[in-house]
Amino acid sequence: xxxxxxxxQRKEFREILFELSASLEILKxxxxxxxxxxxxxxxxxxxxxxxxxxxxxxxxxxxxxxxxQGDKPGSLxxxxxxxxxxxxxxxxxxxxxxxxxxxxxxxxxxxxxxxSLDIARMGYSDAADRRISQEEAxxxxxxxxxxxxxxxxxxxxxxxxxxxxxxxxxxxMKDTQKDYIAILGIFAAIVITFTSGITFATxxxxxxxxxxxxxxxGITALIGLVLINMLYGLFYYIDRITRIDKKxxxxxxxxxxxxxxxxxxxVGIMWYSHHT
Numbered sequence: 001x002x003x004x005x006x007x008x009q010r011k012e013f014r015e016i017l018f019e020l021s022a023s024l025e026i027l028k029x030x031x032x033x034x035x036x037x038x039x040x041x042x043x044x045x046x047x048x049x050x051x052x053x054x055x056x057x058x059x060x061x062x063x064x065x066x067x068x069q070g071d072k073p074g075s076l077x078x079x080x081x082x083x084x085x086x087x088x089x090x091x092x093x094x095x096x097x098x099x100x101x102x103x104x105x106x107x108x109x110x111x112x113x114x115x116s117l118d119i120a121r122m123g124y125s126d127a128a129d130r131r132i133s134q135e136e137a138x139x140x141x142x143x144x145x146x147x148x149x150x151x152x153x154x155x156x157x158x159x160x161x162x163x164x165x166x167x168x169x170x171x172x173m174k175d176t177q178k179d180y181i182a183i184l185g186i187f188a189a190i191v192i193t194f195t196s197g198i199t200f201a202t203x204x205x206x207x208x209x210x211x212x213x214x215x216x217x218g219i220t221a222l223i224g225l226v227l228i229n230m231l232y233g234l235f236y237y238i239d240r241i242t243r244i245d246k247k248x249x250x251x252x253x254x255x256x257x258x259x260x261x262x263x264x265x266x267v268g269i270m271w272y273s274h275h276t
Contacts, residue, residue: 006053009053010055010056013043013055013059014062016036016039017060017063017079017115018063018067018074020036020082020083020086021063021067021072021074021076021079021082022078024082026082027082027085027089033086033089036086037090038094040086040090040104040107041102044107044108045096045102045104047096047098047100052107053107054107055110055111057114060114060118061118064079064119064122067079068122076119079115080115080119083111083112083116086108086112087108087109090104090105090108217263218264218267218271221260221263221267222260222264225256225257225261225264228256228257228260229253229257
């Protein structure tokens with residue numbers, strides 16, 4: 001077969017398929033159907049059997065692919081429907097120049113089978129692609145959910161860490177306030193002690209020549225007892241505010257009270273014995 005003629009036949013074959021995929025109206029009337037039948041007979045039939053056209057599967061694949069991808073107007077469903085109608089409606093009515101009846105029923109049947117097979121293959125491929133796309137979308141969604149979950153966990157940890165830091169800061173603020181109170185209390189105690197001590201020392205020194213030794217020692221011990229207990233009370237109050245541990249440490253002040261009280265009692269006894 002001449003190559004140029006074959007190329008022309010293949011081009012005509014593709015054009016017929018594109019036209020059949022464009023609309024169902026192309027086979028609506030008898031004249032239109034007859035025109036399509038004649039074009040197919042002219043394409044497939046030859047007086048010499050060896051010269052008869054056999055369509056290429058590559059051409060079918062090219063046409064179906066272009067229609068499916070939208071490169072050419074038309075629909076694969078319309079193409080399949082029109083080919084089914086041609087297969088069912090075609091009748092060998094025409095004859096060639098030698099009076100031999102032209103019958104391309106086998107060629108039409110093969111064309112319908114090949115087109116149907118390729119359309120089914122395209123549909124299956126599209127379904128598989130959609131399934132793969134859906135699976136990919138589900139995987140992407142799961143990955144997004146995992147990322148969001150990780151971010152949420154990180155945010156939760158950050159919030160917990162921030163809360164812990166705030167609580168720690170509040171505790172330090174409380175401790176700082178306690179430290180301020182302790183410092184002010186100690187300062188006040190020192191001021192009171194020195195003020196009282198200086199006042200007492202001044203009074204004693206100013207009147208030392210007027211009082212007896214017993215009275216001087218007794219009054220000194222009494223004032224010391226008062227100052228010690230007053231300072232102890234102030235420090236105890238500060239300790240109650242600033243310390244978590246509420247255990248009392250009374251041993252030193254008890255010892256001081258015992259000693260000073262003993263001094264006062266001894267001096268009193270000695271003064272009494274001296275005047276009797």
